[in-house]
Amino acid sequence: MAEFLTAKELAIKVVICLAVLAVIMCLCAMVGTQKVSLAKVFAGPGEVPGQNTDYEIFVGVRLPRVILAALVGAALACSGVVLQAILRNPLADPYILGISSGAGLGATIAVLSGVTWSFWGGSPIALFAFAGALTTVWLVWCIGRLTGKSQVTTLLLAGVVVNAFFSAVIMFLISIAKSEQISWTVFWLMGNITEKDLPVLWVSAGCILTGIFGLFSICHRLNILTFGEEEAKGLGVDTEKTRVVAFGFAAFITAIAVSLSGLIGFVGLIIPHGVRLVFGPDHRQLLPVSAIIGSAFLVVADTIARIIVAPAQLPVGVITAIAGGPFFLVLLARYNRKISWLK
């Protein structure tokens, strides 16, 4: 008898994954150069500020950073899932349509122009990166539509060309920049999770979770969109509308993630693949599970980046690339041997 994914079954899986994620986030927030006792954290802040340092470190410093890593991980993983579906290309990642180079260019311009004003208590680099990312995606979308409404290949090529062009502009700008500006730009381009103010965190969380929810509502149509235009229309999917919604939400959450943390590679590529290998390609399940696993992966990676050479810190992008590649290869090898727990 055929097995069907039911809403109840999915809800149970998601709740279990969320519980595991919560434990991982909690454990990661406890780890660091300064050990934190959970008992002291639960004791509360105390009457005088600074009285309970464990609480201050856990709630004030590490938890926001862990939450930020979780949000960025979820956004990149979801974006990867969606772009792989709408482009019908397993090699697609969140940066394939020029978001990385656009954000990079925005950030480079911000650093080189030496803007000093702050935006909502945050760095103007994030704002420039966000604007750069969205402008580039819009540009790629417009170029992609020049040859027709549904030319996925043209869209992909437009992304590659714009990426290459903007990367060249970034190189040019770096080559004429001062050395301290270069180190800032390169540090940003490598991808970093840093502490953010709470209002920035909550607004970002709201935007990313709304985006993910929006994407979840079209997941059953994304399944069919992977068969191509003709098949999808034959099965009653408005391909143009679905593609615009998917592309819009994916670009938006990626732009937020990039502006928060720079360019963190590998998450958007390997997490969807890993989850697909284990749970199958049904996007109704793939998207939410990828979001949670992506969160957990980046939270752990950021914790490693934070403690491995403490008190210094590594860019988290280095950890995701170093750990992600072999992890994915192991998963692929095990899957191919049809080990039962993976099925």
Add this chain to the structure above:
Amino acid sequence: MNGIIEVENLSFGYRAGEILKDLNFEVMPGKFVGIAGPNGAGKTTLLNLLCGLLRPKAGSIKIDSARIESYSVKKLAQKVAVVRQEFVPVFDFTVAEMVSMARTPYLGTFGFESKADKKFVAEALEMTDTAQFASRPLAQLSGGERQRVFIARALAQNTPILLLDEPTSFLDLKHQVGIYDLLKRMQQEYGKTIVAVTHDINLTIQYADEALLLGADSNYHIGKTNDVFSQQQIEKVFGVRTFTGKVGQENFFLPLGKFAKDNQIITRKPPISQ
């Protein structure tokens, strides 16, 4: 006219020129119609027009008495199911997942199947004998099995009209006959209206009620299969001589190439009759 498909003065062309010109025909509910013709005659184009993927340049198409343009993509998918030439999906969906996607035109916001949807899918799998590999990825099946899965999907879509584009290309004789037997059952047991584009004139004669023969010069012939397909007509439209035989009341045609063995058989032996 009161056909479930009504085509009036239909014309369509690409930049290179007009392919279909002033086409008029109707398909009555529950009929099996085969569309034949040489390459480039516009068979697949006509199929794409009938499923709303292309818009006519002139004339009109009505599905169930309403103009095709008046249907939303979703509503049209509740009237017409399409089986195209087989393909392997990019991602490893199982047979059950593939077939259950046929229920998309009936699903709510988040796209989870109801009990009724699951019943349709289970029935379609049973009827097409594909339930045995429901949990296997589509890519692991043979061509014939895959084509049965696509037909199961069309059946689960529960539409009165089923359009097929060369459903038996790449299949061996056993599977070709198997697919046509399945289509005939769908016509007889479920009352489906079936329109199939095909290169196999003999299978069309054997299974279809009517045929539409599209010529390369925008001419067309429609009617009972025995009236549409004749030795002269085939030679005129396809430019190929045939040996004609008879099984029961039906004519059959064996194409004879210039260098085929015994191609003079046409002059030596009388038609076989049973």
